[in-house]
Amino acid sequence: MTDYRRLRVALLGAGSVGSQVAALLLQHGPELADRAGAHLDLVGVAVRDLDAKRDTDIPRELLTTDAERLLVGSDIVIELMGGIEPARSYLLQALNAGADVVTGNKALLATHGPELFEAADQVGASVHYEAAAAGAIPIIRPLRDSLAGDRVQRIMAIVNGTTNYILDRMDQEGADYADVLADAQRLGYAEADPTADVEGYDAAQKAAILASLAFHTTVPLDAVHREGITGVDAAMIEAARKVGYVVKLLAVCERRDDAGVESISVRVHPALVRREHPLASVHGANNAVFVQAEAAGNLMFYGAGAGGVQTASAVLGDLVSVARRRIAGGVGVGESTRANLPILPIGRARTRYQITLEVDDRSGVLATVAGTLADGHVSIATVEQTIIPNGEQARARLVIGTHIALEQDLEDTVDALAASGVVERVVSVLRMEGD
Amino acid sequence: MTDYRRLRVALLGAGSVGSQVAALLLQHGPELADRAGAHLDLVGVAVRDLDAKRDTDIPRELLTTDAERLLVGSDIVIELMGGIEPARSYLLQALNAGADVVTGNKALLATHGPELFEAADQVGASVHYEAAAAGAIPIIRPLRDSLAGDRVQRIMAIVNGTTNYILDRMDQEGADYADVLADAQRLGYAEADPTADVEGYDAAQKAAILASLAFHTTVPLDAVHREGITGVDAAMIEAARKVGYVVKLLAVCERRDDAGVESISVRVHPALVRREHPLASVHGANNAVFVQAEAAGNLMFYGAGAGGVQTASAVLGDLVSVARRRIAGGVGVGESTRANLPILPIGRARTRYQITLEVDDRSGVLATVAGTLADGHVSIATVEQTIIPNGEQARARLVIGTHIALEQDLEDTVDALAASGVVERVVSVLRMEGD
Numbered sequence: 001m002t003d004y005r006r007l008r009v010a011l012l013g014a015g016s017v018g019s020q021v022a023a024l025l026l027q028h029g030p031e032l033a034d035r036a037g038a039h040l041d042l043v044g045v046a047v048r049d050l051d052a053k054r055d056t057d058i059p060r061e062l063l064t065t066d067a068e069r070l071l072v073g074s075d076i077v078i079e080l081m082g083g084i085e086p087a088r089s090y091l092l093q094a095l096n097a098g099a100d101v102v103t104g105n106k107a108l109l110a111t112h113g114p115e116l117f118e119a120a121d122q123v124g125a126s127v128h129y130e131a132a133a134a135g136a137i138p139i140i141r142p143l144r145d146s147l148a149g150d151r152v153q154r155i156m157a158i159v160n161g162t163t164n165y166i167l168d169r170m171d172q173e174g175a176d177y178a179d180v181l182a183d184a185q186r187l188g189y190a191e192a193d194p195t196a197d198v199e200g201y202d203a204a205q206k207a208a209i210l211a212s213l214a215f216h217t218t219v220p221l222d223a224v225h226r227e228g229i230t231g232v233d234a235a236m237i238e239a240a241r242k243v244g245y246v247v248k249l250l251a252v253c254e255r256r257d258d259a260g261v262e263s264i265s266v267r268v269h270p271a272l273v274r275r276e277h278p279l280a281s282v283h284g285a286n287n288a289v290f291v292q293a294e295a296a297g298n299l300m301f302y303g304a305g306a307g308g309v310q311t312a313s314a315v316l317g318d319l320v321s322v323a324r325r326r327i328a329g330g331v332g333v334g335e336s337t338r339a340n341l342p343i344l345p346i347g348r349a350r351t352r353y354q355i356t357l358e359v360d361d362r363s364g365v366l367a368t369v370a371g372t373l374a375d376g377h378v379s380i381a382t383v384e385q386t387i388i389p390n391g392e393q394a395r396a397r398l399v400i401g402t403h404i405a406l407e408q409d410l411e412d413t414v415d416a417l418a419a420s421g422v423v424e425r426v427v428s429v430l431r432m433e434g435d
Numbered sequence: 436m437t438d439y440r441r442l443r444v445a446l447l448g449a450g451s452v453g454s455q456v457a458a459l460l461l462q463h464g465p466e467l468a469d470r471a472g473a474h475l476d477l478v479g480v481a482v483r484d485l486d487a488k489r490d491t492d493i494p495r496e497l498l499t500t501d502a503e504r505l506l507v508g509s510d511i512v513i514e515l516m517g518g519i520e521p522a523r524s525y526l527l528q529a530l531n532a533g534a535d536v537v538t539g540n541k542a543l544l545a546t547h548g549p550e551l552f553e554a555a556d557q558v559g560a561s562v563h564y565e566a567a568a569a570g571a572i573p574i575i576r577p578l579r580d581s582l583a584g585d586r587v588q589r590i591m592a593i594v595n596g597t598t599n600y601i602l603d604r605m606d607q608e609g610a611d612y613a614d615v616l617a618d619a620q621r622l623g624y625a626e627a628d629p630t631a632d633v634e635g636y637d638a639a640q641k642a643a644i645l646a647s648l649a650f651h652t653t654v655p656l657d658a659v660h661r662e663g664i665t666g667v668d669a670a671m672i673e674a675a676r677k678v679g680y681v682v683k684l685l686a687v688c689e690r691r692d693d694a695g696v697e698s699i700s701v702r703v704h705p706a707l708v709r710r711e712h713p714l715a716s717v718h719g720a721n722n723a724v725f726v727q728a729e730a731a732g733n734l735m736f737y738g739a740g741a742g743g744v745q746t747a748s749a750v751l752g753d754l755v756s757v758a759r760r761r762i763a764g765g766v767g768v769g770e771s772t773r774a775n776l777p778i779l780p781i782g783r784a785r786t787r788y789q790i791t792l793e794v795d796d797r798s799g800v801l802a803t804v805a806g807t808l809a810d811g812h813v814s815i816a817t818v819e820q821t822i823i824p825n826g827e828q829a830r831a832r833l834v835i836g837t838h839i840a841l842e843q844d845l846e847d848t849v850d851a852l853a854a855s856g857v858v859e860r861v862v863s864v865l866r867m868e869g870d
Contacts, residue, residue, distance in 0.1 A: 024584070024730060034773045035583050035651070130581055136731040138581030146565055146573030148470050148759075149459070149751020216470070278737060281716055295459060296571040296738065296748035302713065303734035313731035316584020324583075329764060338469045 006039045007323050010074040010099075012046045012067055012090055013081035014054055016308035017104055017131065021078060021315050023056035032316070036323035044070040046081075055308055068093065076322050078315060079103040080131075088112050095119040095127070100326065102318040104131030104311060110205035110221040113212065114337075126325070128318035133209050134159050136310035137303040138317070139289050143213045144336075151294040152214040154254040156434055159206040161285030161305040162197035163229050163249040165189045167237075167270075168283050171246055176234045189285055199228035200249065200268045207251035210289070211266040214253055216339035225267035225346035232270050236428050239356060239399065243384070245272040246280045250433055252351075256344065263342045265349045271433040272354055279434065290434070347408035352381070352435060354401050355414065356427035361387055361394040365422045369398060372420055376413030379403040395424060401432065441474045442758050445509040445534075447481045447502055447525060448516035449489055451743035452539055452566065456513060456750050458491035467751070471758035479505040481516075490743055503528065511757050513750060514538040515566075523547050530554040530562070535761065537753040539566030539746060545640035545656040548647065549772075561760070563753035568644050569594050569722050571745035572738040573752070578648045578726075579771075586729040587649040589689040591708075591869055594641040596720030596740040597632035598664050598684040600624045602672070602705075603718050606681055611669045624720055634663035635684065638703045642686035645724070646701040649688055651774035660702035660781035667705050671863050674791060674834065678819070680707040681715045685868055687786075691779065698777045700784045706868040707789055714869065725869070782843035787816070787870060789836050790849065791862040796822055796829040800857045804833065807855055811848030814838040830859060836867065 011022055025032065025042050033039045045058055046067035064070055067090055071077060077094040079101065081087045087108050091101050096119060103109070109116070109132050120127050130140045134157070143152070158164050162184065169180045181198070184190035196202045204226040211219040229249050237247050250271045256263045273280050278300045282288040287305025292298055304310040359365045366385070373380055382401035387394055402410070410429070417423045446457055460467065460477050468474045480493055481502035499505055502525055506512060512529040514536065516522045522543050526536050531554060538544065544551070544567050555562050565575045569592070578587070593599050597619065604615045616633070619625035631637045639661040646654040664684050672682050685706045691698045708715050713735050717723040722740025727733055739745040794800045801820070808815055817836035822829055837845070845864070852858045 020730070028584075028586075031586075032584060035771055137734060138577035141576040141581055142573035145756045146576055146749065146752040148755035149463075149467060149753075150748040151463070151466075278716070281713070293748060295455070295744045295751070297742070297745050299572060299736075299738035301734075301736055304732045307732070309730045310732050313585040313728060314581065316730070317581040318584075320583035321580045336470055 004033055004037060004039045005327060006041050007075040007326060008043045008073060009040050009319065010044055010046070010070045010077045011042060012077065012079045012087070014045050014047045014058060015080065015082070016055055017311045017315065018045070018080040019055040019058060020308040020312035021080065022058045022062070024312055024316055032320060036320045037327045038323045040319065040323060043074065046070050071097070071099070074099050075326060076100050076102065076319060078319065079105055080315065081105070082107065084108055084111060091116055092119050095123065095125050098123050098125055100125050100128070100322040102128045102315055102322060104129065104315055106132040106202070106205040106209060110208040113209070114218055126322065128322055129209070130318050131311045131314035133206055134287050134289055134301070135161070135303070135305035135307065136313050137287055137289060137301050137305065138314070139210070139301050140213065142301065143210070143291075147291070147293055147296065150296050152255065152291060153294055154292040155210055155214055155252070155289060156279060157207070157210060157251045157289040158248055158279060158282050158287050159251050159289070159305060160197055160200075160203040160249060161287060162190045162194065163203070164282065164287070165285040166198070167229060167232065167247055167249060170232070170234060170237050171241065174234055174238065177230065177232060198230055200226045203249060203251050203268045207253060207266050207268050210251065211253035211264060212337070215255060215264050215341055216336045217264060217341045217343070218337045219264075219266055219343060223266060223343040225269070225349070227269035229270050236430070240272050240430075243399070244275050245432070246275055247271070247430070248273050248279060250279075252433060255341070256350070263344050265344045267346060267349060269431060271431045273434055277434045347406075347411070349407040350404050351407070352402055352404055352432040353410050354399065354430045354432055357398045357400070357417065357423050358388070358425040358427055359396050359398055359423050361396040365396070366398070368420055368422045369417065372416050373400070373402075373413055376416060377409045378405045378413045397427070439468055439472060439474050440762060441476050442510040442761060443478045443508060444475050444511045444513065444754065445479055445481070445505045446477060447512065447514045447522070449480050449482045449493060450515065450517070451490055452746045452750065453480070453515035454490040454493060455743045455747035456515065457493045457497070459747055459751055467755060471755045472762045473758045475754065475758060478509065481505050506532070506534070509534050510761060511535050511537065511754060513754065514540055515750065516540070517542065519543055519546060526551055527554050530558065530560050533558050533560055535560050535563070535757040537563045537750055537757060539564065539750055541567040541637070541640040541644060545643040548644070549653055561757065563757055564644070565753050566746045566749035568641055569724055569736070570596070570738070570740040570742065571748050572722055572724060572736050572740065573749070574645070574724050574736050575648065577736065578645070582726070582728055582731065585731050587690065587726060588729055589727040590645055590649055590686070590724060591714060592642070592645060592686045592724040593683055593714060593717050593722050594686050594724070594740060595632055595635075595638040595684060596722060597625045597629065598638070599717065599722070600720040601633070602664060602667065602682055602684065605667070605669060605672050606676065609669055609673065612665065612667060633665055635661045635703045638684060638686050642688060642701050642703050645686065646688035646699060647772070650690060650699050650776055651771045652699060652776045652778070653772045654699075654701055654778060658701060658778040660704070660784070662704035664705050671865070675707050675865075678834070679710050680867070681710055682706070682865070683708050683714060685714075687868055690776070691785070698779050700779045702781060702784060704866060706866045708869055712869045782841075782846070784842040785839050786842070787837055787839055787867040788845050789834065789865045789867055792833045792835070792852065792858050793823070793860040793862055794831050794833055794858050796831040800831070801833070803855055803857045804852065807851050808835070808837075808848055811851060812844045813840045813848045832862070
């Protein structure tokens, strides 16, 4: 043991994940040293406030407010501060000085990833970010290494625990969005300001990271189409249940091949998932990444997508890997963006849709609706009509499942339906994924 | 592209996996070169019979019966022959010459793994074997790298597709073992001689590989307790269903801590799994590895556990990883067996059990049974009694669920029950895992 080299590890941030990383590192030091082949010396923890309350006890002498100074001479820098600045500047400083970086900062990666990877490449260092994609679920190495000889066709992923918790409870209890959100906030599953989660921003960042890796393509955050779950109501979930589906907030990353021209589509939105699909059985705040690969077929990676100690596991895994590489020599794994496939706008996405309409209950209406769909190049797979009692003028609810259609065609067709004179209300339009 | 180094790749074996590896390597050469940073030149494929029929077309000039000569000068050797010899000798020859090795040979790894890893260590080469543990499911890198900073507490895995297919159909159709086996053989899900699968030999090899990695301990195959599924009948599955369980053939690898003394237990046997457990929803020939880690919590890795092209994906992933490392420099990842925890005999395993008995239906019998269990240090959690009409002398069926007990105590207690005079027949004893 005594002949191990010593590696200087600097930690930036001591929030819910950072404080757990510090605790595990201090607690399991000798075991981690054996696995890494190096002593991992935690030389300091940069924080904003020395006296803030933390989830674990970090020895006072390790705490510092001077992050820049802490970085000097560090071999490995772990960044768990979150946000763009000053995290970005600190990591560039660390990389330029030849340190390896471990980060769980999805916002930073999704917006400034290429800059960091480029800086790492210049000095033969590496950026590891297992914790940024799906919390504790090991997905980066499987995508980057295990599937390196395969071709990923599609990823469908539940990568936000808060929204999955909310949708799952709505599904199980028939409860409405606002009630479950309030309860989730009370229980700590949702933030006081839940925007980043419920509007899909968090999921979109993760989708950008997953798609970049899977398709060897730089996927900027603004190329990810994003819709949140604030429009999902109890009626929508009940209607989905009746036809054997569940509503999930999905990150969908897919490869497209249009007559030999390859491109990708990356989007985050609520989607109908058939109850028999493995993703449908992902309950509570759990996450899962379902991967369809050309040779490997269907794979799924399941686990906790968030949580301080769970996410700390991913950070420490990266730390040990980085340490091994520093000891073994050789340059780090660079990012592969050699494919750099074009990224399609949402209008060119293709999937199935469920369109729910309220129409007048009179003869000829169904024919008009069907005609409008046909004119719009949207082909009907299933249609179900139920009568809604409404005094003298009875109405009907039409639930239409389409075959695969182009998003732009679908949008235009829904506009045409709304203007057709026979449709009282477009109740909802939901994408159906994974059939 | 032209400035890539060229790496010489030799393939041993062109069976269902090998022939797919050759095809994918020839077909996706340029894409794989971009990912590996090296041209992967398939220099030859060693086979026993040049004229055998194969799943894919391999150019005749690549085929050779002279494996030893093919190895000379190879950078990377892929071994997919199976069996111990001559695979072992070829791989030792390759490693001694400084080549890296990719293998899917679980029998070889489970019996001669340490010898291969030692040979690799001597020259700074590496042995990769993603395809040997769970087919296409990426599990080696998650265990070795992603969880390198965590502590695996338990693995429960469905690692044999044939037996899962059989048990799943028995569960879904209420069919009996022999009928489903015959059908599985007809459909190609089971071999003409199904022994390796149905007696648990295949699963035991994989359990040894998974436990070695998870616990940083050399686990020899003969330390793995093994039971197959030939004793599982329709009645057992029906009884399990009634109480909310499904029968699965599980590989269980668990860490034990008895008052600070650490050890591990590795076993393969049919087990009752609660229907809500993620493993219960693994259907057909699919595999899944459920991992409980100290920090990361519960993770599951799901996918195809077998199949030529699926498994080829894992082999190619290893190939690209190995190539990257040869280009980047540095020594390979050695095996970590630094913990080398003692491996407990099956008698010292601890789990819950379901004991099904046929007893005389008369007063005092339940008291005798309960007393025998108490004397044997086996504590009762649940008991259910049903009357079996049997002419004058009615009998009762007792289904007893125990709390966690020591396997040896359980065995002794079941013997004592059989000899107690009130038990007509011990119908079954099944372990219950994952509650």
